[in-house]
Amino acid sequence: MPAIKSLEELKRVREEALAKKQLKATPGHIQVIVAMGTCGIAAGARDTMKSVLNFIETEHLSGVTVTQTGCMGMCEQEPIMQVVIGDQPKVVYGKVNAEVASQIMKQHVQNGSPVKDYVLPL
Ligand code: FES
Numbered sequence: 750m751p752a753i754k755s756l757e758e759l760k761r762v763r764e765e766a767l768a769k770k771q772l773k774a775t776p777g778h779i780q781v782i783v784a785m786g787t788c789g790i791a792a793g794a795r796d797t798m799k800s801v802l803n804f805i806e807t808e809h810l811s812g813v814t815v816t817q818t819g820c821m822g823m824c825e826q827e828p829i830m831q832v833v834i835g836d837q838p839k840v841v842y843g844k845v846n847a848e849v850a851s852q853i854m855k856q857h858v859q860n861g862s863p864v865k866d867y868v869l870p871l
Pocket residue numbers: 786787788789820821822823824825
C-alpha cells in the first residue's frame with residue numbers, strides 16, 4: 750500500500766473505504782467468497798469458483814461480488830465458501846464442490862435460503 754502523503758489523500762482513502770463498507774451493507778448486495786488457499790485449491794476450490802462464476806453468468810445475476818480469500822484454518826472442511834447478503838451475518842459453507850456451489854448459488858444467493866446441510870457451525 751502506498752504511503753499517504755497529505756490530509757486530502759487521507760480523506761479520499763477514508764471516503765473510498767466508507768463507500769465500500771456501505772456497499773457491503775446495502776440490502777440485497779451479495780458477496781460470495783471462496784477460500785483459495787493451498788489446501789483449498791488442493792481440495793478443488795478452483796472448480797468451486799468456476800461453478801460460482803458459471804452460475805452468475807448463466808443466470809445473469811447482478812449485485813453479486815465474487816472474491817477469494819486465503820487459508821481459513823479448517824483444512825478438513827475445504828473447499829470453503831462464504832455468502833454474505835447485505836448486513837446479514839455471513840454464512841460459511843464447508844465441503845463445497847462444484848455441484849454444492851451451484852446448489853448454494855441457486856438456493857441461498859438467488860432465493861435467500863441457506864443450504865443447511867453444508868453450513869459450518871462457527
Ligand atoms: S492450510 Fe488448510 S486451511 Fe490453511
